[in-house]
Amino acid sequence: MIQEIVARFQQKHRTMRYPDGAPPPLPDRFRGRPVVDPARCVTGCHACEAACPTGALSAASPGVFDLGKCLFCPACAAACPHQAISWSANYQLAARERADLVVPREREAIDIKRAALDGALRKLLGRSLKLRQVSAGGCNACEADSNVLTTVGWDLSRFGIQFVASPRHADGLLVTGPVSQNMALALKKTYDALSEPRIVIAVGACAISGGVFAGSPEVGDGASSVVPVDLYIPGCPPHPLTILDGLLRLIGRIST
Amino acid sequence: MNASLTDFARLTNGQAVALDRIPVLDLTRLQASIAACVHAGCRVSALFGAVSPQQGNTRLYVVLADDEQNLLLAAAADAVGDAYPSLTPQCAQVHLFEREIAEQFGVRPEGHPWLKPVRYRRSWTGRDVWQRPAGEAILPAVGDFYRVEGEQVHEVAVGPVHAGVIEPGHFRFQCHGEQVFHLEIALGYQHRGIEEMLLGGPDARTIHLAETLSGDATVAHATAYCQVSEALAGRAASARGQALRGIALELERMATHIGDLGALAGDVGYLPTASFCGRIRGDVLNMTALLCGSRFGRGLVRPGGVGFDVDAERLAELGRRLDACEKDARVAIELLWKTPSVMARFEEVGTVPRAVAVELGLVGPAARAAGLERDIRRDQPCGIFCFSQIPLATYESGDVFARAYVRWLEIQYAIAFIRDQLHALPGGAARLPVGVFAPDQFAVALTEGLRGEVCHVAITDAQGRFARYKVMDPSFHNWAGLAYALRDQEISDFPICNKSFNLSYCGHDL
Incomplete structure (x- = not known):
């Protein structure tokens, strides 16, 4: 017992102050919301669109970034001959509507007011949200950075949010992966096992749009092809802070 | 021979x-x-x-x-x-x-003794070994399982959706009371069709598919892909890039091993190490993010070297964080070996004898914990490991304890290796240009990922595009080892046996 107490002091108190204090520091090379400098972007160049692996930047939809498809990889910025693309430190990416993730390429924050649950649902789930996680063709990165929220540093349960072992205990699903053909039925059955009202949170580019796997006949185009989605959290994988920010804004714990 | x-x-x-x-x-x-x-x-x-x-x-x-x-x-x-x-x-x-x-x-x-599907999908040729009707959906894990008959024998089915935040798979136990006679594992739920998607490449998506073969082994798989690319183009990666890949590979190993030891502690109800290690693992992921902005090394490993160079200040910061991590990890993990209630649960549980490990062709920590001296970094070195050796971590007993202890040894060796690299990083460019691939080639690359041998084989066509791209994740070799480890164990030992292997579902399912 003594050794555990000594170790406990050595390891220190680690739970972050956020959201009451500042958010944890992000790495200086963190790739948050991408931004195109319109003064530098040359019309008709298309180098970034050719380099984009998922069509988040596409000639078919000029002027917009689809953050639901974006892998937040460095390819477009590296391909731009005019250094017009940069990555902001803006980690707040979650949105209630899929359409809200299609954003103008120049700097503009997502309308974060739309991230909160409304009325009865917020009253019901705002202080206690139990989630069943379903990986449906995910590569285990989104799963890992969702799971990390349960560690002492993030301590997700202080917000009343927990991952639970059965859909029967859950208020909602947190889905990762593009929904492989082989997981579509299991995902649907898990959703059906939730009691109503129920919500679905899609974490990562795959769960939102199919991500890097979009177009493969072995996968779908994300969670919404099987279940209705209430919150989209972009990234590949999203930083834990992005996921936490999305969850806290969903339950109305933060509003800025 | x-x-x-x-x-x-x-x-x-x-x-x-x-x-x-x-x-x-x-x-x-x-x-x-x-x-x-x-x-x-x-x-x-x-x-x-x-x-x-x-x-x-x-x-x-x-x-x-x-x-x-x-x-x-x-x-x-x-x-x-x-x-x-x-x-x-x-x-x-x-x-x-x-x-x-x-x-x-x-x-x-x-004459195959157990000819079942691997990923439950249609073949690429239109022929079907199991003569399944063309229009009918193929459902994963549906079909015969190995069954033990007897009045007091019962079957336990678990999955695909598990209790924790974990990938899907189906486990079918044949039990007599608590005792497991046999475990059969049916996978394929995570099948995304990546090998088909790689055909005709490389293209803008190829490196990202390599990075997402198994997310926690991003660096290992991306490095194997890049080594294949460099071989096909007849170019070498920069020396600096190779060293930085080595650092990232060992960070990846550290992160997962520390997380695994915490998870093992959690599964035997020893919460101090479980909570300490969960946090320390995040610190290691943040070190990878210090290099490239992504906690999983996305964007770091690229053909020709690495996508992000480091300056002296960044190296110094990495060194400081490594020192702090080493101290925290040592205190957190050594608690396990000093705690009798933990050791009683780890020792002589889930044993895979050396001979079985050889016969099944196990790789990585699971093989080394059974006494096999088997490590790509030493046996088939490539990149930085040609110049900088890393000691081999082995143990003899082949049980859960051995697989845990080998991980702890590997964490320590990884820290020492990274520290050496930080002080002796080669100069020059972080990344060199890699040209087009030669036509009609056969290329092989292996890396020692955190679970063992990652093997990529590419065959190019007359245009230098991928005519076949084969990926072998170490989990493909090792799932049979987990099934074996459960024989004659209690079914309540499954979680610690499973965590002591920590295999990748998506890496197996591709």
């Missing part, structure tokens, strides 16, 4: 040769040579099908690892028509390879 050796082309890790230099043997001869080489100590790194120039045939390629000679042996043979005699009865470690070939190409290995 010498007679059989002459049947193979000899390659080293990260080498490409002209496809016509891979000997095409008679299938009987190839199988005899594989069996002889495996008997003499080689192991099967890859055995896969591809389109044969002879219409209707399936060309089978094999890559054997001869760890004694630090060589890779490659050869091919055609399976004619829709069946060929199975090699599995003589050579157990090809059992899953033959099932995969059956599923992908519709050729039946006659």
